Amino acid sequence: MDQLRAMQAFVGVVDTGGFTSAADLLNMPKATLSACVAELEAHLKVRLLHRTTRKVTVTADGAAYYERCVRILEDLRDAEESLSSRQGSPHGKLRVDVSTAVASRLLIPLLHTFLERYPDIELELGCSDRPLNLLSEGIDCALRVGEVNDPSVVVRRVGTMQVVTCATPGYLAKHGRPEHPHDLKKHVCLNYFSMRTGQVFDWEFNRGGERVVLTVDSPLTLNDSNAYIDACLAGLGLGRLPTYMFHQYPSCGALELVMCDWLSDDMPFHAVYPSNRHLSSKVRVFVDWVAETLENHTGMQLCEHAKKERAKQEAAARQMMELGVLEPPA
Numbered sequence: 001m002d003q004l005r006a007m008q009a010f011v012g013v014v015d016t017g018g019f020t021s022a023a024d025l026l027n028m029p030k031a032t033l034s035a036c037v038a039e040l041e042a043h044l045k046v047r048l049l050h051r052t053t054r055k056v057t058v059t060a061d062g063a064a065y066y067e068r069c070v071r072i073l074e075d076l077r078d079a080e081e082s083l084s085s086r087q088g089s090p091h092g093k094l095r096v097d098v099s100t101a102v103a104s105r106l107l108i109p110l111l112h113t114f115l116e117r118y119p120d121i122e123l124e125l126g127c128s129d130r131p132l133n134l135l136s137e138g139i140d141c142a143l144r145v146g147e148v149n150d151p152s153v154v155v156r157r158v159g160t161m162q163v164v165t166c167a168t169p170g171y172l173a174k175h176g177r178p179e180h181p182h183d184l185k186k187h188v189c190l191n192y193f194s195m196r197t198g199q200v201f202d203w204e205f206n207r208g209g210e211r212v213v214l215t216v217d218s219p220l221t222l223n224d225s226n227a228y229i230d231a232c233l234a235g236l237g238l239g240r241l242p243t244y245m246f247h248q249y250p251s252c253g254a255l256e257l258v259m260c261d262w263l264s265d266d267m268p269f270h271a272v273y274p275s276n277r278h279l280s281s282k283v284r285v286f287v288d289w290v291a292e293t294l295e296n297h298t299g300m301q302l303c304e305h306a307k308k309e310r311a312k313q314e315a316a317a318r319q320m321m322e323l324g325v326l327e328p329p330a
Helices: 003-016 019-026 030-044 060-087 100-117 169-175 181-186 225-233 281-296 303-322
Strands: 049-051 056-058 092-098 121-127 141-145 153-161 163-167 190-192 203-207 210-214 220-222 239-242 256-258 267-274
Touching: 003 019, 003 030, 003 049, 003 060, 019 030, 056 060, 092 100, 092 281, 100 121, 100 225, 100 281, 121 281, 141 281, 153 281, 169 256, 181 203, 181 210, 190 225, 190 239, 220 225, 225 239, 267 281
Parallel strands: 092 121, 092 141, 190 220
Antiparallel strands: 049 056, 141 267, 153 267, 163 239, 163 256, 203 210
């Protein structure tokens, strides 16, 4: 019996919750994986797993043995990486999960810098807005926006972003420009709902410590970030976009900011990875690169842009009042 292989198979079954998913994760035939676990149980003379037609659960002995196996496998990876780090840069396959918008708007345009810096890493970038289980899906690292309340993962904050309100010039010409969050009741607003909970997100605003939270009615609600921005660009209504998604559009006139002084609360940007897994050098360098990229990305610091846009609008309003086109406020 190849005990190391059997331990890897057993850990894979516990992590993924089944033989089929573990076989896919380890790239091993299901029959071979099942035989490995059976041989391991026979060798140890204990039952490690309860098997039924519906699910696989770990026994008390199996849970204790699992913790030991995880430590042994991590020690082995440590030993291998200590040697590989002396011989060169981090290498091997790295599986990362990100939302479609983060991938297309943030990472992919700059990803060449990471691939050039670490040519021996084979990056698999999974792009989806659906929630994933890192362990069962065999994901090394994921990027998440907002608070992460999952005890099975380690969380590292790699950046901060905000959300701005915007619309096309055509929409604003037809419907007018809102100046206050309460003006949204007179407008068409595009909603977004969570794929994990199905809950529609509220529209949250903050200005100088004044906070407004609204639940708005909408003729259209979406759950894909790229589809959402396409709806905004199509002029279907007002949208709320993360700054990194919005920043490329003002220069071409496709979208305009509204309510520039009403921004969202700061939203944390996190890198997460399984807590029972060793932080490999390839994960570490990727997370470091993401933090560096977000820190230097113009789309992550659009508060200054919002302030400049607000000043520009106020200057235009003053000019119109001087020309007698616009009445001064009461």
